[in-house]
Amino acid sequence: MIAPEQGEDLDFAVGEEFAAKLRWADEFVSTEVEPLDQVLGHPCDLADPRRAALVPPLQRQVREAGLWACHLGPELGGPGYGQVRLGLLNEILGRSRCAPVVFGCQAPDSGNAEILARFGTAEHQRRYLRPLLDNEIVSCFSMTEPQGGSDPTEFTLRAEPDGDEWVLNGEKWFSSNAAFAAFALVLAVTEPDARRHRRLSMFIVPTATPGFEIIRNVANYGDLPGTGTHSYVRYDNVRIPGANLLGERGGGFVVAQVRLGGGRVHHAMRSVGLVRRALDMMCERALSRRSGGRLLADTQLVQAMIADTWLQIEQFRLLVLRTAARIDRYQDYNRVRTDIAAVKIALPTVVHDVAARAVQLHGSLGISDELPLARWVLDSFYLGLADGATDIHRMNLGRLVLREHEAHDGLFPTGHLPRLRAEALAKYTAEVPDLLLVDER
Structure with a gap:
């Protein structure tokens, strides 16, 4: 469904109780969290002693305020506030690089937690999910490949059964946070002869497993040397238990969509906060x-x-x-996929345009490392690639819109207009014999 349903009432109101929480979060992020951006390295680096000293006390305050892991339902330790409330909170968190970690909703851990909650066994949830939700460990999502990019139908990394184990061989590219992760969720080919979207399966791979090798950690352009977190990973005869399969064999594409749909919306929510910060900087300047x-x-x-x-x-x-309100209403990412695609398409352009104007208004200062503006311009391209390239979503949205319409026979493409003219003349000329078409007057 492309257009809103007739009479669809979408409510963005959150009530005074949650509005008070948003005011608390706004002040807390401004005074306690944004300064962390100036002193910490990567906020997911659990081995950083500065992070160990500074972040957990702030996380405790967030828990006490009832705002920890707001993307999760109560059964997983989150408050279950829904997407509209999460969107308004993420607008605040988007101002700070460290805020998602302080509030327990950082990527890729947030999406990986949703997969483990839905498809993991009780043992998976005890061993991986609970420590992940408590931020005792971090995780990696290992999907993209050097040749196939983010198109899962082109992936080549294989997982083959061997007794009661799986053996993985191949390479993955841009596996975010692999350098810090206790485990990776890996999308691998298990059914090479199946139809394109049934070739893949999802696995849990502990990063300490022999054969899991980080070839190098890749940094975004402009990052300091040695700070890259998008890892190039080789899986060389990596053996994992058969029980580490998530979902059904050949169902990896479906499993991946559980995290990708929400992830696209959450990127957009945080980006609203980022571009608002850029606008504030423009106005002050x-x-x-x-x-x-x-x-x-x-x-x-x-x-x-x-x-x-x-x-x-x-x-x-x-x-x-x-989009958030419609997700709350229907509780089904698939039903709102056109809205999610639209958000994904619009996102990089908004970030690019706003950040570029801010750079222009700040002059040479805008392209220096004194301000984050030039980095945000570059991040707009990253946002256009993460969770699936924007151009793919643009094509898919175009196809979905076209499905809502149908072809008409006749001389002109908009065949319904000549027919409407003929019907109107036939209906009204009996009453007004000299009636002419509007465009003939």
Whole structure:
């Protein structure tokens, strides 16, 4: 379904109790969490002594405030607030690199937890899920491959049964946080002769397993040397128990969609906070700096840049909240897949445009490492690639929209219009004999 259902009422209200929690989170992130961005390395590096000293006390405060792991239901230790509330909270968390970890909703752990909760056995949940939810360990999602990119139908890493074990061989690319992870969720080919979307299965692979080798940790452009966290991983005769299969054999594509649908929305939610921060920086700059004898804020060009930025952010935010409200209503990512695709398509353009305007308004300072603005421009391209390339979602959305329409015979493509004219004339000329079509007057 592309268009909203007739009479569909989507409510973004959260009530005063949760509104108070949002006010607390806003102040807490500003005063306690954003400063961490200036002193910590990677917030998922559990071996960093600075992180060990600074992050857990803040996490305890978040738990006490009832805002820990808000993406999870009560059965998994989360409050089960729903996607609209999660979206409004993530707008706040998106301002800070460390905030998702402090609030227990960092990627890829959040999505991996959803997979383990839905498809894991009781033993999987005891050994992996519970420590992951408590942030005692971190995890990796190992899907992308060097040749196939993020297209699972092109993957080649194989998992073959051998007695009561599986043996994995192949390579994965951009396996986020593998350097810190206790385990990886790995998408592997188990049914090479099956149809394209039934070739894959999902597995839990502890990273301490012999044969699990990080070839190198890849950094995004502009990161400091040695800080890369997107690992190039080789699986060389990696043996795991047969019980480490998640879901049914050949059902890996379905398992992966459990995390990817929510992940796309959550990226968008946090990005709303990021671009709002960029707008705040633009406005402060415009009101503080002078050029040609007047404030930047008094120039028409700057006013237009800020107006365009505000409008683009608010349009995107409403699309994200509408998608969140529809997920809450239907409790089915598949039913809202067109909305999720639209959010994914819009996301990188909004981040790019807003960050680029902010760079322009800040001049040379904007491209320096004194500010995060140039990095955000680059991040817009990352957001266009993560969780599936935007162009793929654009094509899929186009096909879904076309399914809602049908072809018409006739001389003109919009065949219903000539037919409507003929029907209108036949209906009304008996009453008004000299009636003419509107476009003939």
